[in-house]
Amino acid sequence: MYDRRYSQEVLRDRENDIIMNYDAVDAALFDLLELRSDHHLLEVGCDVGYTQRKFELAVERCVGIDINEFAISQNTGNEAIVMDGTAMTFPDSSFDRAYSSHTIEHIPELLKHFEEIARVLKPGGKYVAVYPWELFRGMAATRAAITLYGNPMRSRDMHVNKLNPKKLDTITKDLPITQTYSTLKFMNTPQWLSVWERN
Template sequence: MLTVDFDQFPVSAGCRLLDLGCGAGRHTFEAFRRGAEVIALDHSAGEVAGVNAMLAAMALEGQAPPKAKAAGVRGDALALPFADGTFDRIIAAEVLEHLPADTAAMTEIARVLRPGGWVAVTVPNRFPEQVCWSLSTAYHSVEGGHVRIYRRDELRDRLIAVGLEPAGTHFAHALHAPYWWLRCLVGVHDDDHPATRLYHRLLVWDMMRRPRITRLAERALNPIIGKSIVLYLRKPEVTRAAG
């Protein structure tokens, strides 16, 4: 399930891409399929190991172009181990809401992005997230959980402040918001409740089949209850002084 729309965030062969806070690697795998040179960075050694195992399997099965490269590495979003301007593209999907020092992470994103490069940032959408927080303390008050709820304009303005220019925005995953509301109602850690199991089956069916009716429904509902906000931003080109 991709949150970033690769039609609005073009990734081509040879593109140097950082998937910051890659998690299980969903965006890493798509960029790898498109021929990019991907670094999948996460603080969790377990997540990095899982991503590297899947990348090896994808390469073995020929799911990426021969010149595509990808590797998972463990690292800190607040002190990225890369030189200035290293990447053409950066994805930070559902990461910033976990970081107390989110300004430092935004600054690092802008630093390692090359002039003219693009970044996609996604965070939970304010209204669906507020519902989750009101229904369940356990939803967010866990180690490594969500530490804040963003307003879209606030997030945009803070990313502008570190030197990025807005280039587009949309909402995503409206059908997933009720699933998390259900989980918060019945117990966020209860994977076996009949209601959430049934809804999860619906989501899996939708992701596998992508029927027209659910695609239209989600498109209509995204601006209202989309689970995620997606922002696309660009780092301005460096202007050389005449002479």
Template sequence: MSTQGLRDTARAFNESVQPIVAPMADEVGEYFDRNHEVLTAIYRGNMHFGYWTGPDDDAGFEEATTRLTDLVIDELGVGAGARVLDLGCGIGRPAVRLAERTGAEVVGVSVSRKDVARAGETAAAAGLADIVSFQVADAMALPFEDESFDAVFALGSMGHMPDRAVVLKEVARVLRPGGRVVLTDEVLRGAALEDEEQAYILAVVAATWCAGPPTVAERYSDYCRVAGLELDDMVDITEHTKYTFSKIFEGLQEYRAEHGDLPEDMAEILEMGEGIDWDEHHSEEQTEGAVIVTAHRGK
């Protein structure tokens, strides 16, 4: 969003400067449960960033989010016979996509009961319920045995977890030696790295999505080291994902026009976007972006 517009709208929702902390698992689950129908509708099934080639790319949300799913699947490099864990599975589209493309078994987890139920329906509709399953579980305390997965992925879910290092430690525990993890995450960029007020405002915006403050990309070296993982690569994809929020805003407008109302959480997000010149926003240096992180457990 434009710098001044973001300052004005964020302050309207948070007059006093209070610490912004990451939500707990039960809060996240309740948030996604009560906003399930709206989020499912506007995201078109994939609840994460989209990937566009540039301003002239007219791909819809479903196509763009599937592109990012495919990039992560390609990075995982798994095939038939592999067992893969999806952290923050949404309604199951990425897990089903992975199984369709690779033949791998996929287990998805989420703290949203409604998402997990819908994800099971997604797998059944695709005829893949025998190799794709879902369950309610907290990524901070995974209910799986040590070394029980060949790969793990997380599409846009890390920000909803209280402690990224703890999550990655759990990932390292359930990964088999040599197993790979690929994730996407939101990070601070540009002016937000030096401007505490700007970083705080972005944390306020994240809180409206029941997410913690965006992290700094360079911290992933420490996250992985503490977890016992080896960081392989980190790619900034902001120039491709920065169109996501304008698409979400359009989706919320369309949903409100069709249904006449929005849940309070979604109405707040829509209000924060009112008056934003999205073309201007897309042309500016982005203070919040996205990265793809690839790491593995040593042998």
């Protein structure tokens, strides 16, 4: 599903997407990350590098990863790698900050993802995730499901998790990361922003 067609048809007009309001999402992410010029930053689910291009100007190193090979081949960020967010090949404690924007709702094995985030973050590091508030799982992916499949019911194939901060606390409770902040923001659509700190 996450291939050329997904990048070209679902995300193609991301910079002009008034429904998702990605500029507001990116601004909120930037504020919560509290970036410094000496930071090493990881984006999980970077696609073709829309956000990565903005953030890499503020840090020493910004790496984007995505499972979508086509997206990585088109990525215009400085460093983009085809990699699964549940099985990263980076050494332990590689990054000061990490973030994902509308990615974790697509990851079937969220515990593995958070284990990897905890592993690659330095002690004191932060992970910020933006994910949709959904009345029912897949609600926020309806438009993408129509675009890709012509069927709004396929949205549940895309969003495999219906998430909220409490559910994520349960998933991460035994890991060396702690959710320190969560808020629901209305940036055209309701979206959660959550922050974890590496113990």
